[in-house]
Amino acid sequence: MKSKIFLTALLSVSLMACAQETPKVKHKKANTAVKSDVKKIKFANAVDPICHMPTEPDMKDTAVYKNKTYGFCSSLCKDEFKKNPEKYAQK
Numbered sequence: 001m002k003s004k005i006f007l008t009a010l011l012s013v014s015l016m017a018c019a020q021e022t023p024k025v026k027h028k029k030a031n032t033a034v035k036s037d038v039k040k041i042k043f044a045n046a047v048d049p050i051c052h053m054p055t056e057p058d059m060k061d062t063a064v065y066k067n068k069t070y071g072f073c074s075s076l077c078k079d080e081f082k083k084n085p086e087k088y089a090q091k
Contacts, residue, residue: 041071
């Protein structure tokens with residue numbers, strides 16, 4: 001009987017000790033100076049020609065075709081555009 005009580009007490013203490021641990025994660029502080037350095041660009045397309053997501057002025061994935069800048073939601077869409085830009089470029 002004593003061993004059951006001792007085992008139960010030991011198990012309870014160990015479970016409570018594990019439950020009280022919190023992960024120690026340090027988040028990086030947002031660097032507002034970097035965000036202000038992003039240039040806003042007027043794109044030739046209002047939506048990504050590959051996946052049809054709306055473009056935003058601060059998109060980083062861009063391609064220039066016939067002196068027009070096209071914006072893309074990802075590098076995958078940009079790479080697909082570059083394979084055959086004539087197919088996707090606006091007339």
